[in-house]
Amino acid sequence: MIPAAFDYYRPDTIQDALALLQTHGDDARVMAGGHSLIPMMKLRMAEVPHLIDLQAIADLRGITVDGATVRIGAMVTQHDIIQSADLARAAPILREAALQIADPQVRYMGTLGGNVANGDPGNDMPGLMQCLGAEFILTGPDGTRTIAAREFFEAAYMTARAEDEILTAVTFAAMTGGYAYEKQKRKIGDYATAAAAVLLTKEGGRCATASIAMTNLSDVPVWSQAAAETLVGTDCNPDAIKAAMAAMDGDIDPGADNRGPVAFKRHAAGIVLSRAIARAWSRA
């Protein structure tokens, strides 16, 4: 469990980190909390001759809620998210989800930026970011660009981020209405067998808007517009929830693995979604 040797860098600024990425090209990688990357390096599934630790870059930290816009620096940890009173007000679903990630030790180290940049279908934040309609801010040698979370994930471990870009922050509109993050896992600290993020708003006893995203049920997170559309206009009664489950089932594409066969994954996906809708509705 000893990784291959590497040179270590701890730049203080985004510019210095970008310059290191330029100099070392494919041989370089940035590290945030290291809680996905270090296990991969220990297993020698990742070899990183030049490791660029982002921990000293102050510009990558901080949570700001400015009116209705939330901005979270890439190096904000899951622990920071749980502690943030501002986020608890502006986007309580984030806290609810972060509390279901891993365990306390991992949450002290694991960052929001690393969780989404990783591109692991098992990570919880990518689906949640799609549910929130978040945007990712990327900075590279040619400047800064913004890309929607719903367009970021291309395949397992493949994202729209170019190798010489750094994810600097995530932004989204403060949420309104009801919310729930529901996750089925085999044991504490495990990745999801299936998870559902649900946001919805209510007007006159009917669902006015809905957003639904599913985790670890395909090689990318699944933002299911079809499932959300079936809910709009209903009062989220059991039949409406069943219809949303069926629509969602058409959008996911789980594979069999040690968390279970495909039929079980589909079953678990339906259950977490129905629970999440019911809870979100009760809070709307």
Add this chain to the structure above:
Amino acid sequence: MSKKMQITLTVNGEVQELLAEPRELLIHVLRERLNLTGAHIGCETSHCGACTVTMDGKSVKSCTVFAAQANGASITTIEGLSTPDNLHVLQNAFREHHGLQCGFCTPGMITRAAQLLADNPTPTEEEVRFGMAGNLCRCTGYQNIVTSVLAAATEMSAAREAAE
């Protein structure tokens, strides 16, 4: 092999300077270079928490932190919590309440519990269970560990009140 780098750690209050390869894991530095063998290696895959130490006020699994990453940090291990003649409240509570059997998980349990009580001095039973979820024990069934942590919390609160 990559170049060794100069690493400075404050471990249990003492400044330690050493040369290490960046890829060395913090647990190996603690155990093999500094002879602090309290933190254990249970799984080496970030799951069991036996290697838990406190780094700058955070409980971390030291098998999942590079020596280079820890450079400049302040680390507390189980050895830093007490002396053999003067056990920490948590250590006494684990002894009193049978919070250990084989003892392999105990340094990680107690180090984590110390940080948990620093963050939340009066936890509920549920908060203790949730806050200790990163530490596995193969012997006790956890009940006595939870009892021990709660007992220590009560005792530490009483001591704080008495001091005020």
